[in-house]
Amino acid sequence: MRYLPLDAVDRALMLARVGVSHIDEIFADIPADKRVSGLLDIPTRKSEIEVERILSSLAKRNVAAGSVPFFVGAGAYRHHVPASVDHLIQRSEFLTSYTPYQPEIAQGTLQVLFEFQTQVAALTGMEVANASMYDGSTACAEAMLMAHRLTRRKKAVLSGGLHPQYADVAATLAHMAGDEILRLAPDILASEDIAAAIDDQTSCVIVQSPDFFGNPRDLAPIKAAAHAKGALLIAVFTETVSLGALRSPGEMGADIAVGEGQSIGNTLNFGGPYVGLFATQSKYVRQMPGRLAGETIDAEGRRSFVLTLSTREQHIRREKATSNICTNSGLCALAFSIHMSLLGQTGMQRLARVNHANAVQLADRLSGVKGVSVINECFFNEFTIRTPRPAEELIETLAKKGVIGGLPVSRLLPKAGLDDLIVVASTETNSDEDRAAYAAALAQCL
Amino acid sequence: MLNNQGRPTRSGEASTADTHTFTGNRALDMEEALIFETGRLDATGVDIDEPSAFVSRLGAHARNSEIGLPGLSEPEAMRHYVRLSRKNYSIDAGLYPLGSCTMKHNPRLNEKMARLPGFADIHPLQPTSTVQGALELTSDLARILMTMTGMSAIAMSPKAGAHGELCGMMAIKAAIEARGEGATRNVVLVPESAHGTNPATAALIGFSVRSVPTGADGTVSPDAVRSALGPEVAAIMLTNPNTCGLFEREIAAIAQAMHEAGAFFYCDGANFNAIMGKARPGDLGVDAMHINLHKTFSTPHGGGGPGAGPVVLSKALAPFAPVPYIVARGDTLDFVEHIEGSQAFGRMTAFHGQMGMFVRAIAFILSHGADGLKQASEDAVLSANYIRVSLNDLMSSPFGDRPCMHEALFDDRWLKETGLTTLDFAKAMIDEGYHPMTVYFPLVVHGAMLIEPTESESKASLDLFIMTLRDLALSALGGERERFTAAPRRAPRRRLDETRAARQPVLKWTKPAPA
Amino acid sequence: MSQVRYSKDHEYISVEGDVGTIGISEHAQAQLGDVVFVELPAVGDKLAKGAQAAVVESVKAASEVFSPVSGEVVAINSDLESEPSLINEDALGKGWILKLKLSDPAEVTALMDEAAYQDFLKSIA
Incomplete structure (x- = not known):
């Protein structure tokens, strides 16, 4: 077997040193009647060529986003990732290292995390960020628990503009933890009255901007309403590129900002692995979940980095930890950080402008199709259209014509009476031909 | 054919003493600044064309504040991350015996x-x-x-x-x-x-x-x-x-x-x-x-x-x-x-x-198959036991001389007379080119050292690892101290001041105030 | 001068009138290593005997400080917020953690005095 260096002679010599004649003697602690006899019912070993053949044939049965005009967003976005990013994250020293628990021989990872934290703090306009969570949805649920700890209250209010699956994740955790949750009705026009939902039992309000339907939201008045009742504002974003164009959560007064970082440096991967971003204000840092890299010096006085404030974490605090998270999204955070350091603020702002321009052009084209209207007044790179045909069926028909035209809202909100809505995203990866093809195909379907 | 260029042919006066360098670099071991200290706000390493004229739909939501993040050209970024990567230990470079972590070979086919x-x-x-x-x-x-x-x-x-x-x-x-x-x-x-x-x-x-x-x-x-x-x-x-x-x-x-x-x-x-x-x-x-x-x-x-x-x-x-x-x-x-x-x-x-x-x-x-997976488990367990029996005359096992599964656990009783700690021993392994084992876990064992070799090591690799640990153990038991208490001496960094990091946390880079 | 008494969890209390000053023992601070953070209770908190009164953190450990007696918190040492190292430097002096108005002074006499505590330390060594 190509991955196993020991051969029969090695094994015999090693068994002799251990003092047994057969490997099964070492496994003697497994009760005899519970041992597997023979081989498991899965195929035997395969060569590289065979494995490539099998997996390539499965891959070919998927329509890659890059092979068609493609307009799905809704929490995951197709962006161009510079070639150098993927090269660098495959460096052995990044790819095949563990969590940096021995800082003297992990300064590479630790400095990257310190830089990543700085970038996330700057983008979100917050004072401090951690070294990543699994993804945006789990970061959001963790933020809710953090707000519970900070306020010693147990009721979260979820905006109707929050990504429905983010709300599902938070609701699941709240139910299991015995906490209360108030989930506002789907709010396609950003017209809900969140302030009215906040009372003196509310720990936090969780509001996404741009929201699930693409509307940017002004969080400042929500923050004021929350703070007036002693509650915290958790700002959620699913498209990091929007931070290059829109007011940041920090500017609008968020106490905690969480989001999905996949857009920067990471491919779509059918939903994972992604990278959760988590930022807050310095005064709350001891209630923050997840790893943190901090600056210090070594015995020779040289600047160095190390995981710090670890007493918050499960390996030390056990049942009193701020979270159970251990493994995070280190390599995805590295990809994010490399892409971000290539972009810089100049590139980030330009990338955001291109995304916005492409979305505006797409909105203009689609609203030119008879019977189709764009419901958003404002948007960034994603908006919602209303169509005269049921959206799920329409999207299937478009797919057959080779256009993947967006997400039917009813897939995530099946019984909300929103069967005629499609959330549509356009990024820098879409060309004008793509947009024309979409408009033409849509016109044919209606 | 004489040496007409006068090129030195002997190693000459090369000394083994640690020498100061102007850059702080030690040949291939290079110091690397933070991207925020080298990048420029107006620079970017991604070529993106400005969009043609369009009417913004951002309304009153447009960001007015600076992001404040510098950009790097691609060669600068490449060098930054390659230099940083070289400060990391990795499985591809050496045995990574972290117990409970299963640091095995990562096939590139995957x-x-x-x-x-x-x-x-x-x-x-x-x-x-x-x-x-x-x-x-x-x-x-x-x-x-x-x-x-x-x-x-x-x-x-x-x-x-x-x-x-x-x-x-x-x-x-x-x-x-x-x-x-x-x-x-x-x-x-x-x-x-x-x-x-x-x-x-x-x-x-x-x-x-x-x-x-x-x-x-x-x-x-x-x-x-x-x-x-x-x-x-x-x-x-x-x-x-x-x-x-x-x-x-x-x-x-x-x-x-x-x-x-x-x-x-x-x-x-x-x-x-x-x-x-x-x-x-x-x-x-x-x-x-x-x-x-x-x-x-x-x-x-x-x-x-x-x-x-x-x-x-x-x-x-x-x-x-x-x-x-x-x-x-x-x-x-x-x-x-x-x-x-x-x-x-x-x-x-x-x-x-x-x-x-x-x-x-x-x-x-699929690569391993039912046969290869079973063999992998057997090899992982055999390798851990091979390490266990090869060290247990010097180091103490908390639960006696019984076979282990895929990781071998030692405690620090054997170090008691030396005044050295599990941490000292672990740090000395770094100077020998190894990543330390998991230390101080599980909590039920004092000064725990948990060694998991996985199935990815050749016998020669295991033998060298065992000989290294035996040499270190004999040296500790023989009263040597500095090899341990001063370790690591040859890593990119010496031991870190973790107390300082936790007492005054610095969790991001901030622009230094003008002098 | 009041007498210092100790609990088996290595807290000390020194009583003047009906107020006890509570911290961790010299032995405890040495075991814990460099203290990096102290989570303090709030003035007005009512603590039962054995309840968690504070948390003292070093880099790799978080140790709960249990109240050796019951009472109401009347003062906390807010100097520890910026200088947690006071616990290492002067555990029984400037490193005090909280002051408690005792609800049952008899609880104090049940604790170990200095000599008994030293014997206790020898017994667990």
Whole structure:
């Protein structure tokens, strides 16, 4: 077997040193009647060529986003990732290292995390960020628990503009933890009255901007309403590129900002692995979940980095930890950080402008199709259209014509009476031909 | 042919003394500034054309503040990250014996497969009719994991081991609630030797944690479990093989005791690498177990993630598995994404889980096959025992001279007379070119040193590692101190001032005030 | 000068009138290593004997400080917020953690005096 260096002679010599004649003697602690006899019912070993053949044939049965005009967003976005990013994250020293628990021989990872934290703090306009969570949805649920700890209250209010699956994740955790949750009705026009939902039992309000339907939201008045009742504002974003164009959560007064970082440096991967971003204000840092890299010096006085404030974490605090998270999204955070350091603020702002321009052009084209209207007044790179045909069926028909035209809202909100809505995203990866093809195909379907 | 250029032909006056350099670099070991200190706000390493004229639809939401992040050209970025990478230890460079972490070889075929556009460039919410290959791969992996564990159901979406624990414990909580015992069964038993994630997970969803002592032989006895049991107990969270590197011999009796008391058995599967094809958790009475794809199936660790933590479930817990899951409708596959009309307890994450990790894991599994996986477990266990018997005349084993599974555990009794600590010993390994073993875990052992070689080491590599540790041990026992207390001396950094880092946390770069 | 008494969890209390000053023992601070953070209770908190009164953190450990007696918190040492190292430098002096108005002074006499505590330390060594 190509991955196993020991051969029969090695094994015999090693068994002799251990003092047994057969490997099964070492496994003697497994009760005899519970041992597997023979081989498991899965195929035997395969060569590289065979494995490539099998997996390539499965891959070919998927329509890659890059092979068609493609307009799905809704929490995951197709962006161009510079070639150098993927090269660098495959460096052995990044790819095949563990969590940096021995800082003297992990300064590479630790400095990257310190830089990543700085970038996330700057983008979100917050004072401090951690070294990543699994993804945006789990970061959001963790933020809710953090707000519970900070306020010693147990009721979260979820905006109707929050990504429905983010709300599902938070609701699941709240139910299991015995906490209360108030989930506002789907709010396609950003017209809900969140302030009215906040009372003196509310720990936090969780509001996404741009929201699930693409509307940017002004969080400042929500923050004021929350703070007036002693509650915290958790700002959620699913498209990091929007931070290059829109007011940041920090500017609008968020106490905690969480989001999905996949857009920067990471491919779509059918939903994972992604990278959760988590930022807050310095005064709350001891209630923050997840790893943190901090600056210090070594015995020779040289600047160095190390995981710090670890007493918050499960390996030390056990049942009193701020979270159970251990493994995070280190390599995805590295990809994010490399892409971000290539972009810089100049590139980030330009990338955001291109995304916005492409979305505006797409909105203009689609609203030119008879019977189709764009419901958003404002948007960034994603908006919602209303169509005269049921959206799920329409999207299937478009797919057959080779256009993947967006997400039917009813897939995530099946019984909300929103069967005629499609959330549509356009990024820098879409060309004008793509947009024309979409408009033409849509016109044919209606 | 004389040496007409006068080029020196001898090494001359080269001294071994540490010498000061102008740059602070030590040849290939280079100092590297932060990107914020070298980049420029107006620079970017990504060429993007400005869009042609358009009417903004941002309204009053446009950002006016600076982001304040500099950019780097591609050559600058390349050099920055390559230099940083060289300050890291990695499995590709050397033996990485971190107990409980399973740092095995990461086949590059897995990386190549995960990057096929048909896997890397598909969106989680594009029509399922356009991602049938992805659903089939996920189903295939699910079936293989159920076969390997002998369990009847699986939840694929958890993002890492601890997330899988959370998923399994939520399924248990849902099953208990369905029985109408949600208010009364609220205690979870956790052995003292458990990973910190176990009690943290239980507490996260409102269980209180009751500790179960680890016996003198390093395992948990059914009697200890029985005496902690009561009608208020919902489950036990037990790692098997356990964190002391031992197979819980009485696991079936423990499972039976739990079930008789109306409680469930959660198994922490972090150490599954020891028993692939040797024992199936389903045969041992386990109700739920997560599998760390990034450990057992090498999807790699990536400096701390991402992982993937699918959870296998027993028949009793199967109805409560979270969404999404895959069903066949005729000859196509589809997701069930909503809980309505089922007992599914909810949702762990947006979308469907770590597809990128699924591809890598299945490439690893197909490459090994049933025969190779079994051989991998046997080699991992054999290598750990080889290390154990080769060191146990010098170093002390807390639980006597009994075979271990895939990791060998030592304590610090043997260091007592030397005045040196486990940490000193670990740091001295760094100077010898090794990553230290896991230290000070499990907590039930004083000064623990947990060595997990995995199946990826050749005999020559194991022999050199053993000889190195013997040399270090003899040197420690012989009264040498500086080799340990001053270590590491040859790493990119000496020991760090962690107290300073924690007392005045500096968690991001800030622009220095002008002088 | 009041007498210092100790609990088996290595807290000390020194009583003047009906107010006890509580901190961790010299032995405890040495075991814990460099203290990096102290989580203090709030003035007005009512603590039962044995309840968690504070948490003292070093880099790799978080240790709960249990109240050796019952009472109401009347003062906390807020100097520890910026200088947690006071616990290492002067555990029984400037490193005090909280002052408690005792609800049952008899609880104090049940604790160990200095000599008994030293014997106790020898017994667990």
